[in-house]
Amino acid sequence: MVTRPILPLRLSGAVARRKGKTIVGPVDLDLGPTGCTIVMGPNGAGKTTLLRLMHGLERLADGTIDWQIPDVEAREAQAYVFQTPVMMRRSVLDNVAFPLTLHGVHRKEARDRAADWLVRVGLEAAADRQATVLSGGERQKLALARALIREPQILFLDEPCASLDGRATRDIEAILQAARADGTRLVMATHDMGQARRLADEVLFIHHGRLHDSGPAPSFFGSAPTPEARAFLRGDILE
């Protein structure tokens, strides 16, 4: 486990391109060591790509992304929860234990720690079930447990509550609040305005791949500085 702090994170002129077309950027951004940053914006704005870029899943076409320690080490202290969680074809318990076994933790110890995490996320009754038969909410809980078991310093979440009902969303948010209280930095893309208001310490508003607004949540929701952000907050359709 990486003990040296990897945050703050600094993006300078970061650009992601696909087939020559700029999807995101250039983005200049500083992410501090604590709190919850919500990335907002309309569909296709580049929220997911920005998250993937920061996590290293997307190739950086231009600019720099600097962690406080070398990228290879910093990667060990990050985790990512996908909008559609990947369920490995094994039991729920073994899914959660998997990241630990990758890093040489003995299988029994990894399973014991995974069992603890299943209790925390309320999936202990499903420990021996195959992960692929879980419901949408249970899948996201599993993905969160699998991401948090290595105690990452930063957790990226790509619309983790999309298509979940209210109860499942509340459970997921409780897990995220607990993770934040334990010191995990959260960076989450979401469409859900209510969720953003409940969780955000800071908001990034992205449109057409460009960072339009960024700042503390109260001032963003109170008086967003750009017309695009204000229109988005009113619920207008942005072109």
Add this chain to the structure above:
Amino acid sequence: MNEILQGMIEAGRLIVTLDSDLIEISLRSLQVTVTAVLISSAIGLPLGAFLAVKRFRHRRAAIATLNALMGLPPVVVGLVVYLLLSRSGPFGVLGLLFTPSAMIIAQVIILTPLIASISHQTMRDMWAEYHDLLISLNTTRHQRIRALLWDGRRALLTASLAGFGRGIGEVGAIMIVGGNIDHATRVLTTAIALETGKGEFAVALALGFVLIALALAVNWVIHTLSRTEVGERW
């Protein structure tokens, strides 16, 4: 029709009386094919996963070649292995020609591309599903291949069973390198070829029915032991 009926009766008689020759050649068939499938699986399954995970120059050509090798003519493989193992060949000193080992070598050459190719198809689909997660978890290539092979093990069983199906019914290569020697290299398929040549159609058919029954039994036992198609499993 009469010959088929006679063949079925003869097959029943051979099995009920536990005919010693039948048991010997059946066991040899199993020994040769199962050994070849195990070796081919040990090579082909990881090779399929490697080709799914690793991006390299000429990868597409390598996959196309592997797929093409699925159709290797057994007789040609047998001939090449024969020349390599014959007394004047480069491996003649090993004295393997006309032994079960030579038959296993020929079958490994035939089965490996088949198993690797089917494995690659399975692993490619799984890699598409697992890609982001395994990259996000900062896994090494070795860890990725291991995860894919482990989680895809039931699907990969199909690849090995396809190899078994081809191996147990193979005759051209093992006839050339084994020589169909009684009590030494005779197996079910070469015995069928021999009996057909002699005009003993009932015996040949009987052996054919035993061969089919053997292939079905092995598939059934493996599916039962690996608990495929059970509940939540794949």
